[in-house]
Amino acid sequence: MDALFPFGFPEPTRFYLALYVATLVLHVVFMHYVLAGTAFLAGRGLLARLGIDTERPAYLLREWMPLMLSAAITAGIAPLLFVQIVYQERFYTANLLLFNRWMAILPTLLIGFYMLYLLKVNADVLKRPLIRQAIRVLTFVCFAFVAWSWTENHLLSVQSLGVWTEHYASGALMFKTPELAPRLALWFCGSFPTLAAWLAWQIRLTATDDEHREIDHPSVARLLAGIGLVGLLSAALCAAAYYAMLGDAERELMTGPPAGPWFIIAIVGAVIQSAGWIVIWKQNALPRGLLLIVSIALLVTLCGTAVVREAIRLARVDITTLYNAHTQAAAVSGLGAFVFFLVVNTALMLFCIRLVRTKVESRGTRV
Numbered sequence: 001m002d003a004l005f006p007f008g009f010p011e012p013t014r015f016y017l018a019l020y021v022a023t024l025v026l027h028v029v030f031m032h033y034v035l036a037g038t039a040f041l042a043g044r045g046l047l048a049r050l051g052i053d054t055e056r057p058a059y060l061l062r063e064w065m066p067l068m069l070s071a072a073i074t075a076g077i078a079p080l081l082f083v084q085i086v087y088q089e090r091f092y093t094a095n096l097l098l099f100n101r102w103m104a105i106l107p108t109l110l111i112g113f114y115m116l117y118l119l120k121v122n123a124d125v126l127k128r129p130l131i132r133q134a135i136r137v138l139t140f141v142c143f144a145f146v147a148w149s150w151t152e153n154h155l156l157s158v159q160s161l162g163v164w165t166e167h168y169a170s171g172a173l174m175f176k177t178p179e180l181a182p183r184l185a186l187w188f189c190g191s192f193p194t195l196a197a198w199l200a201w202q203i204r205l206t207a208t209d210d211e212h213r214e215i216d217h218p219s220v221a222r223l224l225a226g227i228g229l230v231g232l233l234s235a236a237l238c239a240a241a242y243y244a245m246l247g248d249a250e251r252e253l254m255t256g257p258p259a260g261p262w263f264i265i266a267i268v269g270a271v272i273q274s275a276g277w278i279v280i281w282k283q284n285a286l287p288r289g290l291l292l293i294v295s296i297a298l299l300v301t302l303c304g305t306a307v308v309r310e311a312i313r314l315a316r317v318d319i320t321t322l323y324n325a326h327t328q329a330a331a332v333s334g335l336g337a338f339v340f341f342l343v344v345n346t347a348l349m350l351f352c353i354r355l356v357r358t359k360v361e362s363r364g365t366r367v
């Protein structure tokens with residue numbers, strides 16, 4: 001594997017790996033909103049004690065969260081399909097070994113989903129501060145549990161047969177490994193810069209005409225810059241801790257020809273994001289051009305990180321043994337149907353967005 005990811009693989013493997021990583025990034029963009037957004041809602045009491053006004057972002061989060069959770073779940077389906085094509089029994093084996101603990105994701109997601117609606121309801125009993133805070137915390141716990149489950153499942157899926165056998169024989173419900181904490185912490189901290197960018201756009205684009213005249217949004221610019229910067233800094237610390245834990249094979253792939261350039265662009269993206277948030281902090285404003293730069297840099301970081309994540313897995317899994325299976329999968333027709341539905345569904349989504357935009361604009365609210 002000397003070529004840049006995903007070029008160093010036979011055509012079918014390259015195709016599936018590229019689609020897997022691209023669709024995973026899409027899942028991450030929405031999943032980050034849910035994970036960091038529910039953490040923000042659970043922790044906003046602490047910010048209030050520091051005298052920070054969180055009303056506007058909190059309102060947007062409550063309103064948008066059910067939709068964004070649906071998007072995160074829906075966007076999870078495509079990588080779920082591709083990961084099974086690319087890694088085959090590795091994914092299923094981890095699912096089966098974790099069994100009840102893995103299946104607990106489903107009821108947890110249902111409870112989390114329901115909690116999101118409770119956050120929006122204005123019933124008297126739910127207005128009591130203690131109950132409201134309990135709902136906020138429980139909501140976050142649900143999604144943190146789901147994130148933990150995906151990380152645990154992933155780490156188990158890349159183990160050797162010996163570790164799987166040992167895990168099965170022990171009858172353990174959970175798979176414990178020192179890698180879990182820094183990896184999960186990295187996902188958690190890394191979700192805040194994404195949340196900050198999402199909220200900045202939502203605040204800009206959903207401002208009413210009156211608010212929009214005051215285009216700087218000084219009431220929230222520093223809060224969002226703070227969220228972005230703290231997230232980037234803490235994610236960098238977690239990444240360093242995680243890197244220190246990895247073996248030579250993983251580091252070689254991450255920094256060598258296949259993923260090294262991706263690693264560099266991930267870091268460059270993070271540096272540009274940090275610079276962007278610092279300027280936003282200094283200007284105490286959310287200018288469109290700057291937000292655009294921060295958002296592009298964010299996407300670059302997410303893509304680079306997703307490839308580096310894959311390089312760590314590829315250092316542990318001998319993908320050459322799966323080349324034949326990929327070739328067979330590619331020989332099963334269906335690409336035509338896939339492209340057809342991709343085009344139709346994209347067109348339908350764009351139509352729906354346009355429809356909502358036109359209706360809301362005609363009611364006098366900017367979208």
Ligand code: HEM
Binds near residue numbers: 034
């Ligand atoms: C809000 C709920 C969810 C959260 C917080 C969440 C979180 C995560 C996290 C943290 C990872 C990365 C694991 C790692 O690399 O260590 C991940 C990966 C993934 N998630 Fe989600 N997820 C959620 C819902 C879903 C759902 C419902 C699906 C499927 C429909 C899904 C599909 C995937 C897939 C396929 C991966 C990659 C797995 C792999 O490569 O091993 N996620 N998710």
